Amino acid sequence: MFTRKKRTFTPWKAAATAAITTIVLTGWLAAPPAAVSETTLLNVSYDPTRELYQDYNAAFAKYWKQKSGEDVTIQQSHGGSGKQARSVIDGLEADVVTLALAYDVDVLYQKGNLIPIGWQSELPDNSSPYTSTIVFLVRAGNPKGIKDWGDLVKPDVSVITPNPKTSGGARWNYLAAWAWARRQYGNDDGARDFIARLYKNAPVLDSGARGSLTTFAERGIGDVFLSWENEAFLATKQLGEGKFEIVVPSISILAEPPVAVVGKVAQRHGTVAVAKAYLEYLYSPEGQEIAARHYYRPRDPEVAAKYAAQFTKVDLVTIDAEFGGWAKAHAQHFADGGTFDQLYLPTR
Amino acid sequence: MAATVQSRPRKVSIRVDRPAARERRAVRRLLIGVSLAFLATFLFLPLAAIFAEALRGGTKAWIVGLADPAAWSAVKLTLLVASIAVPLNLVFGLAASWAIGKFDFIGRNLLLTLIDLPFAVSPVISGLVYVLLYGAHGWFGPWLQSENIQIIFAVPGIVLATIFVTFPFVAREVIPLMQEQGTEEEEAAITLGASGWQTFRRVTLPNVKWALLYGVILCNARAIGEFGAVSVVSGHIRGRTNTMPLHIEILYNEYNFAAAFAVSSVLALLALVTLAAKAAVERYSLRAPESAPADPILIASNLSEEPAL
Numbered sequence: 001m002f003t004r005k006k007r008t009f010t011p012w013k014a015a016a017t018a019a020i021t022t023i024v025l026t027g028w029l030a031a032p033p034a035a036v037s038e039t040t041l042l043n044v045s046y047d048p049t050r051e052l053y054q055d056y057n058a059a060f061a062k063y064w065k066q067k068s069g070e071d072v073t074i075q076q077s078h079g080g081s082g083k084q085a086r087s088v089i090d091g092l093e094a095d096v097v098t099l100a101l102a103y104d105v106d107v108l109y110q111k112g113n114l115i116p117i118g119w120q121s122e123l124p125d126n127s128s129p130y131t132s133t134i135v136f137l138v139r140a141g142n143p144k145g146i147k148d149w150g151d152l153v154k155p156d157v158s159v160i161t162p163n164p165k166t167s168g169g170a171r172w173n174y175l176a177a178w179a180w181a182r183r184q185y186g187n188d189d190g191a192r193d194f195i196a197r198l199y200k201n202a203p204v205l206d207s208g209a210r211g212s213l214t215t216f217a218e219r220g221i222g223d224v225f226l227s228w229e230n231e232a233f234l235a236t237k238q239l240g241e242g243k244f245e246i247v248v249p250s251i252s253i254l255a256e257p258p259v260a261v262v263g264k265v266a267q268r269h270g271t272v273a274v275a276k277a278y279l280e281y282l283y284s285p286e287g288q289e290i291a292a293r294h295y296y297r298p299r300d301p302e303v304a305a306k307y308a309a310q311f312t313k314v315d316l317v318t319i320d321a322e323f324g325g326w327a328k329a330h331a332q333h334f335a336d337g338g339t340f341d342q343l344y345l346p347t348r
Numbered sequence: 349m350a351a352t353v354q355s356r357p358r359k360v361s362i363r364v365d366r367p368a369a370r371e372r373r374a375v376r377r378l379l380i381g382v383s384l385a386f387l388a389t390f391l392f393l394p395l396a397a398i399f400a401e402a403l404r405g406g407t408k409a410w411i412v413g414l415a416d417p418a419a420w421s422a423v424k425l426t427l428l429v430a431s432i433a434v435p436l437n438l439v440f441g442l443a444a445s446w447a448i449g450k451f452d453f454i455g456r457n458l459l460l461t462l463i464d465l466p467f468a469v470s471p472v473i474s475g476l477v478y479v480l481l482y483g484a485h486g487w488f489g490p491w492l493q494s495e496n497i498q499i500i501f502a503v504p505g506i507v508l509a510t511i512f513v514t515f516p517f518v519a520r521e522v523i524p525l526m527q528e529q530g531t532e533e534e535e536a537a538i539t540l541g542a543s544g545w546q547t548f549r550r551v552t553l554p555n556v557k558w559a560l561l562y563g564v565i566l567c568n569a570r571a572i573g574e575f576g577a578v579s580v581v582s583g584h585i586r587g588r589t590n591t592m593p594l595h596i597e598i599l600y601n602e603y604n605f606a607a608a609f610a611v612s613s614v615l616a617l618l619a620l621v622t623l624a625a626k627a628a629v630e631r632y633s634l635r636a637p638e639s640a641p642a643d644p645i646l647i648a649s650n651l652s653e654e655p656a657l
Binding site: 074078079087090091092191210214 | 583598
């Protein structure tokens, strides 16, 4: 069809040169951030820690500069805890992870082989420098009179909680409810029944704690939001004082969000020492202060005493004593076909 | 000629009887009213809300929201991604539509179908395929890691996902036009002694240039606004792998509404500029003689001048 004569295709050459120049130029434009020779750490974390690490990163950078003379920049990535773990396994280059629960760090060993099996004993207190618990956030004046877990299954109460399949906080919610119900009804069958009724009252399950809080606070859906304690404080302080109230139930769970150096990645980056120091500094008085200021319960007794008035005393069960550890709890309750799958039947 | 001009209005006036015209006008008004109400509710109101929210704290808060280095890097990343993806898709789209529109070959229909693939596939899948290919446990993951090349959760992955999502836009605009125009003009040009490049530059390209520009604009709009696929491969590292749409979501989730809407307003402005460009292209293409199937004789005379130049 087309007979092509042999010719010098100068216009083609010009176009090709232009294209190559553009590519090189854009490459050069994109390169500088990577080429800067200061130390960079990537901290992959879960949803509600954004404000905490914003403050902590600045404090640590200052401390590290004093100690070693090195400049360090810490970059942050936030999302649902389970999703973040998945990303790290898929190649998100995290030097450290600070996730919502031990199971999500465990998978980094099980599925990614990125950390050693004994990761949780590498730092004090189960590698959890701060703890939290689950409380109820209700609307001002507590119009539905919610006092304890038992009130959540009343027919006219609408409960907001994220999806335990994707959200770390939601798993803590679920287990805290289970622990209360087991004591209340005396056995696991009673607890099963209670959980089934509880999730019947949940009109929507968001994928993460932040999404649920937005549903509750911004969209105005639901009467009670099962929340991380720190997230509940944040809502009462930041989303309008006097709009919400915190209700502390008679029993709750000790939530231990763990931290770990992702050994394989940090070794490749040559950042093992600074990554370790980054996590260890969380246990220092200053790190503990910052955690407490962001409504996480500090481990350090002195800091805890200083902020004692901020946190209501509550009877806390632990995952190890109550459920035999995360691996077991996960297999029984949250794995495919587990108790949650059996009990959660979306009816609407 | 005068006779035909006279006869035309008379014919029309006979056909239009009053009640029908009135009814048609009523229907027309109703339709216009409904579409305007629809547009107002679903387009103008949200758009106005974005700007109102963005400027609620005053221009100072707006500037503060944008001055944040993370927001600024999101703007830069978005523009960088678009500036790589759009030219590549321009070249690809033009090549593909030239092949499909002007030639017959085995696999032509297959290629045509494949070009539509990104339209048919959910953006989540578009992102996940790249994770499966280039992720740490993907097909090329181990090799990439040994070579220390980072694709997923870094800029290259975002560019790849954007290219995938936006590649039909140019081709889809240009192919129908090229098919409609056929190959006669090119054949004429060749017969008159034009080379392949000359034919392409002086006949094919001018004929499709408005459609091409239109495609590029649409492609650019999508490249800047893409959320789903990019979200999967981004890793959401603040200040490094967040494009504007991703950064907006993050700011919103941080209750930083002022900043979220400030960045949103910039994104919306970019979209409005794109739309204005699109409208301009449409208007000029209607006016421009090139958009109409060109007169073969004119082309022939153009070409015959060429050797003299």
